[in-house]
Amino acid sequence: AQSVAQPEDQVNVAEGNPLTVKCTYSVSGNPYLFWYVQYPNRGLQFLLKYITGDNLVKGSYGFEAEFNKSQTSFHLKKPSALVSDSALYFCAVKAGSYQLTFGKGTKLSVIP
Amino acid sequence: EAQVTQNPRYLITVTGKKLTVTCSQNMNHEYMSWYRQDPGLGLRQIYYSMNVEVTDKGDVPEGYKVSRKEKRNFPLILESPSPNQTSLYFCATQTGNQPQHFGDGTRLSIL
Numbered sequence: 754a755q756s757v758a759q760p761e762d763q764v765n766v767a768e769g770n771p772l773t774v775k776c777t778y779s780v781s782g783n784p785y786l787f788w789y790v791q792y793p794n795r796g797l798q799f800l801l802k803y804i805t806g807d808n809l810v811k812g813s814y815g816f817e818a819e820f821n822k823s824q825t826s827f828h829l830k831k832p833s834a835l836v837s838d839s840a841l842y843f844c845a846v847k848a849g850s851y852q853l854t855f856g857k858g859t860k861l862s863v864i865p
Numbered sequence: 866e867a868q869v870t871q872n873p874r875y876l877i878t879v880t881g882k883k884l885t886v887t888c889s890q891n892m893n894h895e896y897m898s899w900y901r902q903d904p905g906l907g908l909r910q911i912y913y914s915m916n917v918e919v920t921d922k923g924d925v926p927e928g929y930k931v932s933r934k935e936k937r938n939f940p941l942i943l944e945s946p947s948p949n950q951t952s953l954y955f956c957a958t959q960t961g962n963q964p965q966h967f968g969d970g971t972r973l974s975i976l
Binding site for chain 1: 869896898900905906907908909910913915923955957959962964965966967968969970
């Protein structure tokens with residue numbers, strides 16, 4: 754069975770500093786990996802995905818993620834955090850079917 | 866504009882009173898899914914549908930029903946709601962390996 758771990762319930766970062774939200778996964782076969790963001794009272798919005806190719810994936814709003822096969826990780830990063838980046842972030846994995854397995858989410862707070 | 870529309874967005878009801886949450890999409894996606902989101906548990910899949918008349922259980926199907934009579938609609942039915950079904954519910958759609966599209970959610974409170 755596939756699984757996703759987001760080891761931090763909350764990440765606090767000062768505005769302008771780099772941010773990292775961690776994700777590790779477990780799956781049989783080649784993984785398809787996703788990051789989604791959820792703002793209050795909204796559904797999840799797609800940020801970026803890794804299917805194959807370059808290990809560094811660029812997505813929406815200046816976010817990027819690095820796929821590391823040996824460490825089974827897919828950490829979300831941004832060079833300079835904005836207050837508007839404060840939200841709930843979900844990592845998800847899919848292997849061979851439509852079904853996504855989500856992590857429990859990480860609340861990102863960017864402090865002005 | 867690609868849309869996944871859920872109704873209602875908010876509902877407070879009582880134990881045992883049947884309710885239906887509707888989900889409609891305008892993207893002709895074959896795959897549709899229902900999730901519930903609870904604090905500290907992330908999103909858990911309730912039911913999914915690979916296409917019309919094809920549905921299957923997710924991780925937490927107990928107490929829920931679904932149907933997929935037409936491609937665009939995938940209603941979630943709670944025949945006899947209980948307080949432990951108080952949650953935030955999301956419908957999502959997908960085609961191929963593209964990302965899933967989510968509705969804005971339905972917050973259910975069952976007293």
